[in-house]
Amino acid sequence: MELFKNTTIYSEKIYQKFLAFHTKEYRFSYQIYTAIICLGLLFCLIMQVSYHYYSLAICFAIVLVCFFLWRFFHPVTSTQKEAKTDKYQNQAYTFLFYEKSMEIDTSTSIITISYSHLYKIFETNEFFYFYVDKKHAFLIDKTGFENNTSLAFSNFIQKECNRIYKNRRNS
Numbered sequence: 001m002e003l004f005k006n007t008t009i010y011s012e013k014i015y016q017k018f019l020a021f022h023t024k025e026y027r028f029s030y031q032i033y034t035a036i037i038c039l040g041l042l043f044c045l046i047m048q049v050s051y052h053y054y055s056l057a058i059c060f061a062i063v064l065v066c067f068f069l070w071r072f073f074h075p076v077t078s079t080q081k082e083a084k085t086d087k088y089q090n091q092a093y094t095f096l097f098y099e100k101s102m103e104i105d106t107s108t109s110i111i112t113i114s115y116s117h118l119y120k121i122f123e124t125n126e127f128f129y130f131y132v133d134k135k136h137a138f139l140i141d142k143t144g145f146e147n148n149t150s151l152a153f154s155n156f157i158q159k160e161c162n163r164i165y166k167n168r169r170n171s
Contacts, residue, residue: 004097004153008141011090018139019079021124034071038064095140104138121165123154
């Protein structure tokens with residue numbers, strides 16, 4: 001039996017809000033990971049120079065520069081590419097929430113996901129973000145609930161998914 005129903009119309013504006021939230025939420029861990037890898041590569045580079053293995057030092061320098069460029073330019077190009085896809089061009093998604101799972105109707109297919117398979121759930125002032133992995137999420141607009149309120153849904157999802165639910169309202 002369906003407990004909650006939500007229809008969210010994806011647009012570029014909604015996607016930009018998600019990107020801002022995602023960047024804010026994961027910026028620190030992303031930067032720490034990048035710094036650790038860069039420091040490791042830099043250490044290897046310095047060791048090769050100190051032992052006069054210049055050809056290997058050049059290889060480490062190239063790997064360091066490529067990694068650094070990839071970490072900063074790949075996210076930009078992938079988000080630009082993602083924003084141009086048709087899923088963010090005013091397409092409506094219908095979310096049906098049940099006791100232990102949810103269904104997403106994308107107008108071309110219906111996807112069923114158990115709550116136990118979700119990575120994280122974030123609630124903000126305007127949206128619920130249901131992450132299926134570290135990079136991909138379903139965006140659920142709080143104003144799109146048809147048969148109940150977003151507050152009732154918030155209480156339900158918090159109780160059902162307590163270990164992965166994070167409240168980011170007013171932050």
